[in-house]
Amino acid sequence: MYRVTLFTIALVGASALAIGNSMADISGSAHDFSGDAWSSGRICLPCHTPHNADTTVAGAPLWNHEVTTSTFTVYSSATLDATVGQPDGASKLCLSCHDGSVAIDSFGGTTGTTFVTGGELLGTGLDNDHPISFTYDDALATADGGLHLPSATNSGLGDTITNDLLFAGTMECASCHDVHNTNNNSHLLRVSNAGSALCLTCHNK
Ligand code: HEC
Ligand code: HEC
Ligand code: HEC
Ligand code: HEC
Numbered sequence: 001m002y003r004v005t006l007f008t009i010a011l012v013g014a015s016a017l018a019i020g021n022s023m024a025d026i027s028g029s030a031h032d033f034s035g036d037a038w039s040s041g042r043i044c045l046p047c048h049t050p051h052n053a054d055t056t057v058a059g060a061p062l063w064n065h066e067v068t069t070s071t072f073t074v075y076s077s078a079t080l081d082a083t084v085g086q087p088d089g090a091s092k093l094c095l096s097c098h099d100g101s102v103a104i105d106s107f108g109g110t111t112g113t114t115f116v117t118g119g120e121l122l123g124t125g126l127d128n129d130h131p132i133s134f135t136y137d138d139a140l141a142t143a144d145g146g147l148h149l150p151s152a153t154n155s156g157l158g159d160t161i162t163n164d165l166l167f168a169g170t171m172e173c174a175s176c177h178d179v180h181n182t183n184n185n186s187h188l189l190r191v192s193n194a195g196s197a198l199c200l201t202c203h204n205k
Helices: 002-023 089-098 138-144 161-165 194-202
Strands: none
Touching: 161 194
């Protein structure tokens, strides 16, 4: 009897968790533009299209948004070991709204008029932001001495840093952020940064 009750509670708990997960999604997040008239209520459309996608950015997933052509100032420091180039891959997609040069509603061949503003605007000066668009491999970790080996360290999401957080071995905006808000962390983070947990996933400090 007692066991049955516990089992029932476990089931109720599991379904509550399932409801929680279905809400932890792009719907209702900062990237849900379905309420804006210009999106025609289609939540994926400002960023993706099933056909006629833009293939100019290597690795872009069926991309529908106009791509930035800005030149960026990249991060540098005396202690940086990585070779940081111009933003590419998935980071270039983020910056196609977040550098403020292309309107949020410029997609599918139409030119929009609504731009990212305020704290969400990174601009083209990325020298005051965490470096992105560089290879993070075991050789870099060894050279640096203060980084975990990406091929051998658990990300906390079930697999290694390389498999869960890197894009073909490179560090990008989306290494820290999940544009689709899968885990419902604040600031769309892939791993919660409570207690600097996100930072400590890669940095051995
Ligand atoms: C604000 C822009 C934006 C919106 C809206 C958006 N995505 Fe994405 N999506 C991206 C970016 C950027 C990437 C590449 C970075 C990454 O994979 O995290 C991506 C990657 C993907 C991928 C490949 C990687 C993966 O996560 O499996 C799929 C599939 C995908 N999106 C599907 C969708 C669907 C379906 C929707 C609508 C429900 C959607 N996206 C809405 C920007 C967006
Ligand atoms: C289609 C345009 C567009 C693209 C592409 C896009 N964003 Fe955004 N993002 C926005 C807008 C607009 C906001 C602010 C929404 C608001 O007013 O709250 C935002 C908000 C955010 C926020 C703040 C969320 C919060 O709750 O604090 C983060 C973090 C973010 N974006 C990261 C990214 C990353 C990383 C990528 C690429 C993987 C990306 N965005 C791609 C338009 C975009
Ligand atoms: C190393 C991890 C990391 C990388 C890489 C990273 N971010 Fe963030 N980002 C964060 C954290 C953590 C926050 C939460 C606010 C804070 O701590 O400053 C944040 C906040 C933000 C915000 C919200 C700012 C606000 O005031 O609400 C936006 C937008 C954003 N990031 C976009 C980006 C874009 C675009 C890129 C790539 C050019 C990027 N981030 C790369 C970790 C990262
Ligand atoms: C996905 C892995 C990853 C995450 C998460 C991450 N970093 Fe990094 N970070 C790196 C790598 C790799 C470098 C490049 C180190 C180098 O080449 O010297 C770096 C560089 C840096 C640098 C510049 C080092 C220098 O010598 O100039 C600082 C500071 C830093 N990260 C702080 C943070 C903080 C704070 C957080 C959390 C908000 C964070 N990182 C999250 C991987 C990560």
